[in-house]
Structure formats: structure tokens, C-alpha cells
Amino acid sequence: MKHYDVAVIGLGIVGVSAAYAAAWAGARVLALDAGTPGGGTSGTSFAWLNSVRKEPDVYHRLNAAGMTAHRELSRELGGDAGYHDGGSLEWAEAEDEERELRERVHRLAGRGYPAEWISRERAAAMEPGLAIADHVQEVAFYAADAWLDAPRLIGRLLAAAAARGAEVRERTTVALRARGDRLEMLAGDSPAITAESVLVCVGPATQTFLESLGVTLPIGTVPGLLAVTSRPAQPLRRVVHAPAVHLRPDAGGGLLLGAEDLDAVVARADSPGDLTAPAAQLLERAARVFPAARSLKIVDARVGVRPMPGDRHTIAGRIPGFINGWMIATHSGVTLGPLLGRLMSDEIVRGKPSPALAPFRPERFAAA
């Protein structure tokens, strides 16, 4: 019989961050994934680290703290841990979108978030490959934003956790069984494993996973499309939100492309099916703002599935009804993973709940 202090179930960016923090805090950690670490949503994410459209203020502050946690983690791990700074750029062309953007930049700057207007010339100097429409005089610049090579950070965190004694098991599907107010773990075909506490970080599988315990929390799934291009001759350095398309460098040297309205098309489709047409549309839109994309090819197109809490905000805390079970389910999990992992580890391993999580507890749904 092997006994652990904490079993972390699900090794996307959220679970891996928690396993790392718990191992760092001295706990005996078992980290399990039904597939391979990073093989879920975290491996198919735009992975923009930001707090630009995160309302209300309390959720904005959580995401801004998530960005700080990334910077700290990147310094702590050293070397290439997948963190790419440089900020992000955004502009709008339609009048109503321009108005919304101006209000947003004003609101963000008022909160102390690095958000400012820069001239189109300065934006062009930062990203010489961009073609910004002539009538756009100013571009919004968010200097503290970044993008993450999430699979790389996941690999680094797991290696660092293992170096601190954490045991990692891939291809092990875990189920939980209720015994009164405690949870017991059933990990693959290894019955002889026990853990004092379990932390559920199964991303888009959370609602189904918890239903098996009689716990109902509203956590939906929202698919999104991303396309990867071949490598452009003119590199792009940072995240760019242009009209009708967002793009950033992909870790492999190409461009990573997405668009919110095309996410909706993929979501409406009966099956993910053939992504050739929407991916071609992404490339065509990208070429309007990044002309070097005209000579590129789509080399990959993927659908990722976002876990989406009913009110769109993080759910982190004790699983209702159980004294030794915790959960984290969140959108913006790439921005929030390291922070939430550390806060939940503090709560489970050190018995120190964070006031920052008070508005994000699972009980808010029961109360409603």
C-alpha cells in the first residue's frame, strides 16, 4: 500500500502547477493523468497571459495576479520555461469596436494595469510585419502581457516536481468513490494507492467527473479553433489582436491564428469534421494584417475545448460535501494555472486558504 499526502488528478497547466507547488511545499505528491500531461486543453490553447477582458474587478485582479505568478515562476525555473514577454497589441476599425476599446484601455489604465495608446508608427516599429489600416492612428499596447509555450512549461514543472519527489503516472484514468464525507481514489488498476487529500483538475471533464460523486456544478465546454502556419520570413514577436483575427508566434516558428466568430462556427458544427475551410479563412484574415502570411500554408488546425464555469469565473475550493477533496475548474487556465495551483497547494498542504479565492468558491452555486 502506497500512501501520499496529495493526489492531483489531471495534468494540464492547472494540475501540474498544483503538483509542483505541493511538492515544493514538502508534500508527498502523486500526479496522475488519463492521457499524457498537457495533452488536454492546455496543449491546444492560444495561451495569451493577460487580464484585458476579465470583468468584474475582482476577476481582473485574480488574472493580473496570475500574470505576476507566471513572471515569478519563470524566474524561479530559469532557462527557457516557455514564457515569452513583449506585451500585446490591439486595434479596432469599426466605430463601435473602437469606442469599446477606448473605454477598456481607459478602465484598465485606471486600475494600474499597463494599458496605453501608442502611435501606429511605434506599433509598426515593434512589429515591422504588420499592416495596420491607414485610418488607424493609434494602437492599444498592453506592456505586461505575454504568451506561453504551455507544453514546455508543463514539462518543466513536472520535471521540477519529480525532482522534489513527486510521482507522475500517465495513462491512468482516475475515479473517486465517496465514503461518507471522505473521497477514496481508484487509479487505473492500482487499488493499493491512498491519498490524504485529492485535488481534481480535469479541465473540461470536471462536470461529468463530479456528477459521479453526486456533486452538481455548472461547468460547460466551449470549443475553439486554432490554426498553425508554416514559418514566415518576417517573424512576429508578440500577441496581436487585429480586427477579425488574433495571432501570435507559435512555439514551432510559425504563426498561431484564431478568431472568436470562427470558434462559434466550430462550436455549432455537428462534428469537428474538416477544419480546412475555417483554417483557410483564418489565414486569409491574417494575411490582411500580416502580409507575409500570404505565402504561408496551414500546417495544423485543432479544436481545443475550454472548461467554462456557468458564470465564466474560476471555481476553486473544497468539493461540496467532502472534507478531503478539492477542485479547480477555470477558463483562462493558462493565465491562472500557476497562481491557482500555488493557492490551492497552500490551502491543502499548509492549511492556509487565500482571501483572494473567497469570491471563487464552489459554494456560490449552491447558495444561488
Ligand SMILES: Cc1cc2nc3c(=O)[nH]c(=O)nc-3n(C[C@H](O)[C@H](O)[C@H](O)COP(=O)(O)OP(=O)(O)OC[C@H]3O[C@@H](n4cnc5c(N)ncnc54)[C@H](O)[C@@H]3O)c2cc1C
Ligand atoms: C482555443 C482556445 C484558446 C484559449 N486561449 C486562452 C488564452 O489565450 N489564455 C488563457 O489563459 N487561456 C486560454 N484558453 C483556456 C485555457 O487553455 C484553459 O483554461 C486551460 O488549458 C485549462 O487547463 P486545465 O489544466 O484545467 O485542463 P486540461 O489542460 O484539459 O487538463 C485536464 C487534464 O485532465 C485529464 N483528465 C481528465 N479526466 C481524467 C480522469 N478521470 N483521470 C485522470 N486524468 C483525467 C486530461 O487527460 C487532461 O490532461 C483557451 C482555450 C482554448 C480551447
